[in-house]
Amino acid sequence: MRLSFRNGLIxxxxxxxxxxxxxxxxxxxxxxxxxxxxxxxLYYIENFYVDSTQPAKLTETAIVSILKELDPxxxxxxxxxxxxxxxxxxxSFEGVGISFQLNRDTILVASVVPGGPSEKFGIxxxxxxxxxxxxxAFGSKINNKWVMDRLRGKKGTVVQVEILRLGxxxxxxxxxxxxxxxINSIDATFMLPGQIGYIRLNRFSKTSMDExxxxxxxxxxxxxxxxILDLRSNxxxxxxxxxxxxxxxxxxxxxxxxxxxxxxxxxxFRATGKGSFEKGKLIVLINExxxxxxxIVSGAVQDxxxxxxxxxxxxxxxxxxxxxxxxxxSVIRLTSARYHTPSGRCIQRxxxxxxxxxxxxxxxRLERGEFVHADSIHFPDSLKYATHxxxxxxxxxxxxxxxxxxxxxxxxxxxxxxxxxKGVLNRYTLEYTNENRKKMKKAFADVNAFINGFQVDxxxxxxxxxxxxxxxVKWDSAAFERSKTLILYQIKGLIARNMWDMGAYYEVVAxxxxxxxxxxxxxxxxxxxxxxxxxxxx
Numbered sequence: 001m002r003l004s005f006r007n008g009l010i011x012x013x014x015x016x017x018x019x020x021x022x023x024x025x026x027x028x029x030x031x032x033x034x035x036x037x038x039x040x041x042l043y044y045i046e047n048f049y050v051d052s053t054q055p056a057k058l059t060e061t062a063i064v065s066i067l068k069e070l071d072p073x074x075x076x077x078x079x080x081x082x083x084x085x086x087x088x089x090x091x092s093f094e095g096v097g098i099s100f101q102l103n104r105d106t107i108l109v110a111s112v113v114p115g116g117p118s119e120k121f122g123i124x125x126x127x128x129x130x131x132x133x134x135x136x137a138f139g140s141k142i143n144n145k146w147v148m149d150r151l152r153g154k155k156g157t158v159v160q161v162e163i164l165r166l167g168x169x170x171x172x173x174x175x176x177x178x179x180x181x182x183i184n185s186i187d188a189t190f191m192l193p194g195q196i197g198y199i200r201l202n203r204f205s206k207t208s209m210d211e212x213x214x215x216x217x218x219x220x221x222x223x224x225x226x227x228i229l230d231l232r233s234n235x236x237x238x239x240x241x242x243x244x245x246x247x248x249x250x251x252x253x254x255x256x257x258x259x260x261x262x263x264x265x266x267x268x269f270r271a272t273g274k275g276s277f278e279k280g281k282l283i284v285l286i287n288e289x290x291x292x293x294x295x296i297v298s299g300a301v302q303d304x305x306x307x308x309x310x311x312x313x314x315x316x317x318x319x320x321x322x323x324x325x326x327x328x329x330s331v332i333r334l335t336s337a338r339y340h341t342p343s344g345r346c347i348q349r350x351x352x353x354x355x356x357x358x359x360x361x362x363x364x365r366l367e368r369g370e371f372v373h374a375d376s377i378h379f380p381d382s383l384k385y386a387t388h389x390x391x392x393x394x395x396x397x398x399x400x401x402x403x404x405x406x407x408x409x410x411x412x413x414x415x416x417x418x419x420x421x422k423g424v425l426n427r428y429t430l431e432y433t434n435e436n437r438k439k440m441k442k443a444f445a446d447v448n449a450f451i452n453g454f455q456v457d458x459x460x461x462x463x464x465x466x467x468x469x470x471x472x473v474k475w476d477s478a479a480f481e482r483s484k485t486l487i488l489y490q491i492k493g494l495i496a497r498n499m500w501d502m503g504a505y506y507e508v509v510a511x512x513x514x515x516x517x518x519x520x521x522x523x524x525x526x527x528x529x530x531x532x533x534x535x536x537x538x
Contacts, residue, residue, distance in 0.1 A: 096179045205238065234293075314347070320338065402532050419487070
């Protein structure tokens with residue numbers, strides 16, 4: 001199938017949502033009659049049911065049930081849940097500006113947000129928060145929700161905390177004025193050998209493009225010629241942000257994506273030609289948890305042969321949700337259209353067997369060996385499309401990468417899973433960092449010095465084994481040997497994260513990342529890079 005360049009209508013629709021008890025295909029139903037039917041049922045329940053009822057809760061339950069009948073991604077969000085649901089996409093929240101971890105029922109400050117309230121007041125990574133607003137903040141009652149309920153709050157309000165700091169006998173009191181705290185959507189930005197820049201994007205939020213421009217500026221100052229954009233485990237976000245990011249790579253007027261639905265006429269989104277990286281090698285990394293907006297970007301890059309997509313088949317979410325406000329301040333996010341890549345592919349995978357089966361698909365992929373063997377993935381010829389260069393691509397279930405990189409199941413043992421599940425890696429690395437922070441700060445001026453000079457030695461492994469045993473993970477020497485390289489990289493990476501930031505973690509584990517290493521090897525070979533972009537003879 002050839003690329004389509006026809007102009008679409010750009011229309012904003014204001015619609016009124018009416019509740020129906022049947023699927024959308026029953027077009028002959030009377031909207032007034034069905035809405036009255038639902039209202040009547042709720043009236044009778046409230047006024048004639050044998051016991052007392054909660055009408056508001058019943059109404060919410062009815063809405064949730066209706067949306068479940070439509071598709072897996074239409075959703076109801078209550079007024080109380082709306083703020084938290086929007087935080088990640090809005091790119092900020094209001095609070096004190098720390099990231100914390102619970103360590104033995106104690107709140108440990110893992111890092112402080114640069115420029116945030118806690119940093120301004122002098123709180124440091126490694127501090128333990130033992131009282132909040134004169135209430136003890138330790139013991140079995142402490143969980144993530146308990147902490148966030150007390151530390152988050154409206155900008156300008158004050159929260160009182162008391163800190164226990166290593167080397168100080170007395171508690172240190174702080175009155176922290178809450179402020180707006182940014183939530184970064186870019187986890188890491190750094191240079192790789194061969195003048196390759198690396199950016200890892202975790203979501204498509206309102207602030208993502210500002211962060212991207214800043215990252216690109218840093219990389220270009222360091223001599224970047226090629227770019228690896230890591231969208232692995234990026235579940236999506238705003239459609240417009242995905243379009244803007246794609247625009248950075250594509251020439252003027254290139255179709256990026258189009259949306260179309262029964263009540264939403266086709267709308268085309270095109271590049272403007274103002275992109276900051278329209279030339280130069282480009283690789284996009286994806287995996288089975290890359291979805292929605294991530295698939296828009298990778299699909300556009302692939303269809304136009306602008307760069308290579310490397311990794312494993314993406315999730316397969318090609319449905320667009322629009323928010324509609326309900327009278328009480330709650331919202332329904334209703335699927336209004338499907339999106340299509342430039343070649344015409346709809347990469348939404350089937351959901352006609354219900355939401356439960358839909359969300360079990362990743363487990364089924366694992367069981368049939370798809371994460372390990374590319375030839376276990378089969379697409380029907382009816383879903384065959386062609387890129388700009390004539391390469392064959394497929395619709396109907398995620399973006400299939402140009403270069404498949406298998407998941408190394410041998411290293412991810414049950415023993416390693418137990419270490420993660422019981423929090424052993426986090427606990428050990430937090431305690432090690434707290435005990436050695438001053439020494440490491442003196443020995444390693446920056447992340448690069450740490451990467452080149454720090455090694456996990458025998459004493460550290462012995463201490464790690466002790467922590468594992470104390471946390472109820474029986475030491476398995478044979479499994480440890482299989483997972484050893486992975487565990488060593490994780491220990492070193494998590495210590496780097498605790499010392500600096502999340503970017504430091506990714507910079508450390510890059511040496512173990514097979515997908516990233518494969519991408520770097522291809523990027524550093526003009527012949528191999530270009531060969532994947534050429535049409536193959538059948």
